[in-house]
Amino acid sequence: QSVLTQPPSASGTPGQRVTISCSGGSSNIEINFVYWYQQLPGTAPKLLIYRNNQRPSGVPDRFSGSKSGTSASLAISGLRSEDEADYYCAAWDDNLSGPVFGGGTKLTVL
């Protein structure tokens, strides 16, 4: 049982916009930054969004993040086949003194 809650799956067709939600609580998302990671099959996770809505260099602007209260979301616009991957949200948790992760969302591009 993950501390942060994500839908287990999401899907869309090429060119569509999809969003993935992440729900947390008062000790994590509400008071700390949210991070999003993309994990392609057989590879290590890669940072996609940091500090709620910032993109590292090299990450396309098709990816965007937002946060409101105890929830956050990742939006992917102009969906491409190479976006098919697992996506994880995470945030530092003040009660645990460590980061907590969502259970992951498997994105399928139809």
Next chain:
Amino acid sequence: QVQLVESGGGVVQPGRSLRLSCAASGFIFRSYAMYWVRQAPGKGLEWVAVISHDGSKKYYGDSVKGRITISRDNSKNTVYLQMNSLRSEDTSVYYCVRGPWGSAGDHWGQGALVTVSS
């Protein structure tokens, strides 16, 4: 560029110990917190441990508390994970992740597979 290379993984019997190492390069190691995050086969990500830039603060996930110790040697740009009393449920890929403190990490290593089996 930032590089994190884990080593020390392998197959180990239940109850035995194992030490993972993570060699860092491409950044000022002593300025960053370091994390270990694991992923069981077919499962999601689970935080294991974190250590501050100077080693003065260390925190652990509930599932490994008391059995695992994180440490670092800033003179060698290396962070370690000492795992004792290993259980089958510790079977995972263990990732070394760079800070900053209070985050969930930015750069990840390629991972080291630890299999606990008799």
